Amino acid sequence: MKVAKFGGSSVANGNQIEKIGAIIKSDPERKFVIVSAPGKRHQDDTKMTDLLIQLGNIAFQDKPYMDNLNVIMNRFSEIVEELRISPSILDDIKNNIQEIINNNESDQMKMDALKSIGEDSSAKLVSEYLKTIGLNARYLNPKDAGIIVSNEPGNAQILPESFSELYKLRQYEEIAVIPGFFGFTKEGKLMTFSRGGSDITGSIVAAGIKAKLYENFTDVDSVYTVNPSIVSNPKEITTLTYKEMRELSYAGFSVFHDEALIPAFQQKIPVCIKNTNNPDAPGTMIISEKNKSRKCVVGIASSKGFSSLYVSKYLMNREVGFGRKLLQILEKESISFEHAPSGIDEMSVIIRNSQLSAAKEEVIVNRIKEELHPDRITFHRDLAMIMIVGEGIVSTLGIAQKATTALTDAHVNIEMINQGSSEVSIMFGIQSEGLNRAIPSLYNAFFGS
Structure with a gap:
């Protein structure tokens, strides 16, 4: 079994989600799909998570927020139209947002729940689309998946008992589409992870089900030896070790937050960074050990x-x-x-x-x-x-x-x-x-x- 995680650029619009469908359909071993919130469609666009934060900052001060809500709903509506799936999903998204705004939790708890709407809605949209192309897929909420976390809003940590719960998902016949970025406490409260939250979810699920491979789909063919914005056309890195990737992430490589892959690393599950827009490219493999070479700098x-x-x-x-x-x-x-x-x-x-x-x-x-x-x-x-x-x-x-x-x-x-x-x-x-x-x-x- 493989876990495939798709970042914000991969779910930014209907055309990108169609690419996800082709990728999942091409390999029956891709049984678990983790998705981020819709990212930017173009350079001047705004990420969905930022739109949700803007909405919360206004709504939680009891200011008129319908204009902000309409911007969010129009974005989701465009994706629904592009994918030609049932518009009933939009009512579900809108009701969830308004329930969060009107509930009696603290503003911090409500903001965590509101931020999770991006990933949660992406998962629902992707699962519905996969069904339309003949795949046996289902949306799976993190609570039902068994992602149990600590009670730390915005900085939740996975609890050890989650992994045995996640392992039970191997029995599922369907392709499970799980939203990234959040889990639930033992008491049933929603909590989000820190930066790189969807990568953390993908890594946790890969570790829990003991995946053969964790594929992380982004918008680049591979990890590069240096920042391409400083050196044009740098060489690609074909293979990295876990230690090398963690050091590079910590020091500025933007592919992952440096803590995101730790659950997969601990289970020695290989990770492959691939491009949604060019899925046939080999990507960069991240493994526990590799043969030492004379040219050791990666x-x-x-x-x-x-x-x-x-x-x-x-x-x-x-x-x-x-x-x-x-x-x-x-x-x-x-x-x-x-x-x-x-x-x-x-x-x-x-x-x-x-x-x-x-x-x-x-x-x-x-x-x-x-x-x-x-x-x-x-x-x-x-x-x-x-x-x-x-x-x-x-x-x-x-x-x-x-x-x-x-x-x-x-x-x-x-x-x-x-x-x-x-x-x-x-x-x-x-x-x-x-x-x-x-x-x-x-x-x-x-x-x-």
């Missing part, structure tokens, strides 16, 4: 939006608990850190800018001065992180030298290096303005002819 990921908190104190290394106290100050301010390279008398903590308001920065600096008495404390803004990824990278001679030479050739100064903390990556911190020079130079060094 990809170069990058992302902006970081700051470095630099703290210096003479004889810091002899002061027991200094690092713990520093990180506790960040913890008290609800700030997580990404990396923490250190020296004898100094320590840096890399933080995402999204967590660091000006007010929090001032509080952190004052607390460090009062509690740790450093000789020097500074914040370095506008940092970008570059991750060079590949199994065996730590034990392969010359990787760091090749990378630093490439950055020097691009006239990019290295603010920070983190090597050795990961077996499959080397990380460089640079000023953001140098990123578009650094990446092409690194690409030529590792992948150029």
Whole structure:
């Protein structure tokens, strides 16, 4: 059995859903279909989830919301017309939306339920269409599927008992079409996952039914060695390991959120990234292990939006608990850190800018001065992180030298290096303005002819 997950671009309109039908019909092993909410039909379009959030923000303030609701319903109506399926499904969608708006739950709970309408409606539309082309398909609500989650709105975690419930789905004769992005608590309350929620659902279902393969259909033929918006026509990656994919996702590759595939990884289920618009392309396979090759670097990921908190104190290394106290100050301010390279008398903590308001920065600096008495404390803004990824990278001679030479050739100064903390990556911190020079130079060094 295979699990096939289709992203927002794959359900954006009727034409795309027809492609899903052809893909499912072409392989009888594709017994489980997971779908996202309708994505953008064109560059200037709005994703369905964003439309639902806009609706909630207005409706929950008791403001007139019918114009927003009509925009959403017109979008679904277009898909129904394009697929030539029964319009009765539209009444079901509209009633669900209005029931959520009018119920007595908290605004947070109602927003979670409202956001789930996109995926839920996609699943109903896709299942109805599959029936019209002669497939034995059915819509399956996550509650009936056995997706049991923790009581954490917007950040639900799958509970272990879900997997035995999901395994029972192997007995189904029909093709099960399951909405991504949400599950239900033991008490029956709807909860959504975090970013990449539909990918999380697909991974959970694949793990639960012990799938032969988890196929993740998107709008690209494969994962590329670097960001195509920085380097034109980069080479494709044919095979990745789980560790490599997680490092690349964390460092900026947008194919997956870095935690989305963990359930599939834990069960060692192979994952294939494929293109809905070109399903015959081989895609990128993600597996647990692969044969080591002399050319171990598989990809170069990058992302902006970081700051470095630099703290210096003479004889810091002899002061027991200094690092713990520093990180506790960040913890008290609800700030997580990404990396923490250190020296004898100094320590840096890399933080995402999204967590660091000006007010929090001032509080952190004052607390460090009062509690740790450093000789020097500074914040370095506008940092970008570059991750060079590949199994065996730590034990392969010359990787760091090749990378630093490439950055020097691009006239990019290295603010920070983190090597050795990961077996499959080397990380460089640079000023953001140098990123578009650094990446092409690194690409030529590792992948150029």
